[in-house]
Amino acid sequence: MVVSKVSALVVCTAVLTGCAEVVVESDVSYDDRFGVAKFDTYSPADDATSRPAVLVIHGGGWREGLERDGMADHAHRLAAAGYVAFNLSYRLTPSGGQFPHAVQDCLCALAYIRAHASEYGIDPARIATFGYSAGGHLASMLGTAAADPIVAPDCAAASGAPAMPVAAVVSGAGPQQMTLLPETTAVTDFVGGTQADVPALYAQASPISYVAAGAPPFLLIAGDADWFVDIEHARLMQHALDDVGTETHLLSIPGGGHLLNRGASGASWELELSIDTPEAWAATIDFLDRTIGGAR
Amino acid sequence: MSDPLAAVVTAALHLNTVSVAIPALDGLGGISVGYERFLPARKLSIAASVQLRESAAGDYTGVRTGTGVELRWYWRANHQAWLSRQPAGSMAGWFTGGRVDVSFDATHDSIDDRWLDTAVELGASAELGYRIAPWRNLEITPSWNLGWRHEFAQRLPGWSRKTVGVGLTVGWLF
Numbered sequence: 001m002v003v004s005k006v007s008a009l010v011v012c013t014a015v016l017t018g019c020a021e022v023v024v025e026s027d028v029s030y031d032d033r034f035g036v037a038k039f040d041t042y043s044p045a046d047d048a049t050s051r052p053a054v055l056v057i058h059g060g061g062w063r064e065g066l067e068r069d070g071m072a073d074h075a076h077r078l079a080a081a082g083y084v085a086f087n088l089s090y091r092l093t094p095s096g097g098q099f100p101h102a103v104q105d106c107l108c109a110l111a112y113i114r115a116h117a118s119e120y121g122i123d124p125a126r127i128a129t130f131g132y133s134a135g136g137h138l139a140s141m142l143g144t145a146a147a148d149p150i151v152a153p154d155c156a157a158a159s160g161a162p163a164m165p166v167a168a169v170v171s172g173a174g175p176q177q178m179t180l181l182p183e184t185t186a187v188t189d190f191v192g193g194t195q196a197d198v199p200a201l202y203a204q205a206s207p208i209s210y211v212a213a214g215a216p217p218f219l220l221i222a223g224d225a226d227w228f229v230d231i232e233h234a235r236l237m238q239h240a241l242d243d244v245g246t247e248t249h250l251l252s253i254p255g256g257g258h259l260l261n262r263g264a265s266g267a268s269w270e271l272e273l274s275i276d277t278p279e280a281w282a283a284t285i286d287f288l289d290r291t292i293g294g295a296r
Numbered sequence: 297m298s299d300p301l302a303a304v305v306t307a308a309l310h311l312n313t314v315s316v317a318i319p320a321l322d323g324l325g326g327i328s329v330g331y332e333r334f335l336p337a338r339k340l341s342i343a344a345s346v347q348l349r350e351s352a353a354g355d356y357t358g359v360r361t362g363t364g365v366e367l368r369w370y371w372r373a374n375h376q377a378w379l380s381r382q383p384a385g386s387m388a389g390w391f392t393g394g395r396v397d398v399s400f401d402a403t404h405d406s407i408d409d410r411w412l413d414t415a416v417e418l419g420a421s422a423e424l425g426y427r428i429a430p431w432r433n434l435e436i437t438p439s440w441n442l443g444w445r446h447e448f449a450q451r452l453p454g455w456s457r458k459t460v461g462v463g464l465t466v467g468w469l470f
Binding site for chain 1: 317319320322324325326328330345347349350351352353354355356358360362364395397398399401403405407412413414415417418419421439441443445447449451452453455457459460461462463464465
């Protein structure tokens with residue numbers, strides 16, 4: 001395990017609301033085989049141990065273009081709220097990120113973090129995932145499919161043992177049933193073909209396929225005007241989780257889109273994720289406090 | 297105004313407009329209504345708006361309320377605007393402006409019947425727009441904005457971010 005560059009920065013979250021100190025450690029490698037397999041940690045600037053942690057997973061259609069930088073502000077805010085946040089990168093298409101590799105990478109990061117829990121001052125049993133779009137899909141997979149052999153990680157950190165699922169999942173606009181997605185190149189490149197070509201892979205790549213009793217609590221966030229990932233994904237997932245007795249919450253953003261939502265004025269469409277809205281943040285932090293909790 | 301001709305022209309101008317923001321109507325869960333007053337001698341206008349919308353559904357309910365004010369400069373107001381039936385000197389055509397907004401978001405957990413965090417958002421933005429008045433007193437105003445937003449919340453620390461957006465209002469000049 002290589003820490004290629006470590007920078008410990010103490011920064012303030014907001015001038016207007018006082019200063020919450022967050023320590024940032026950059027470019028921690030969780031799997032030496034792949035250069036992209038790195039994360040940044042955002043930790044509250046205290047000496048507490050056994051803190052809850054959140055694995056932050058960026059979106060971007062599982063393909064090259066967007067990186068974890070896009071979730072840095074989210075990780076920072078979670079850390080300022082008392083959680084240790086790990087903002088991770090994973091392999092993307094066309095450079096090795098095809099299913100199940102991206103899922104395996106996230107599970108490797110989870111295994112690495114658990115193995116180093118004492119170094120990060122976290123409780124390995126209280127780790128949640130928080131992702132958006134493709135990241136929401138991967139966050140869900142870590143909640144439902146972590147122990148399945150199909151996505152079993154083969155990295156050193158995982159040591160060949162079945163992965164334990166995370167303790168809670170926040171999935172923003174996450175595809176849950178892959179057959180509901182339009183067959184864009186982003187989808188077919190990730191799954192490995194069209195639905196007609198590889199129907200079994202579409203089922204294997206769907207978080208909903210693995211729902212079983214004992215699944216962790218889910219918070220599903222979706223805009224009801226999302227043209228990319230229809231809110232039906234979240235509704236189906238909620239029904240499936242309800243059926244096995246899992247605590248599930250669905251936050252629907254009325255008129256909310258995948259990348260366009262209303263700003264403070266309410267009078268324009270702004271480039272904004274649905275998880276960035278104040279109501280999404282309110283539901284997210286409440287859900288995390290109640291499930292992996294004790295962050296205050 | 298000392299010039300009698302100018303006084304007649306000014307009298308013919310429509311100095312007010314009321315409008316609704318189309319993005320606020322999207323999803324049929326809210327409304328944003330604005331009023332704008334033109335000061336033709338300075339090519340300036342002052343606008344204000346109020347919004348009310350449903351902000352959360354599913355296992356949650358939420359309501360957002362807010363208000364904003366804007367100062368606009370129609371720097372080419374002396375020219376006849378493209379696609380506009382209003383005379384030169386009207387508040388039509390290109391404008392730029394500065395806007396500040398404040399909004400309040402209250403979110404309720406419907407399953408457990410309890411209120412979650414209430415957030416206050418402050419926004420400031422610079423705006424560029426073009427108003428057309430293609431038929432009678434109807435006005436249609438697309439705009440583009442760059443801004444900054446800060447969210448205050450109870451449980452969470454404050455959060456600032458840059459914003460980029462597009463707006464569209466439809467209104468009536470009078």
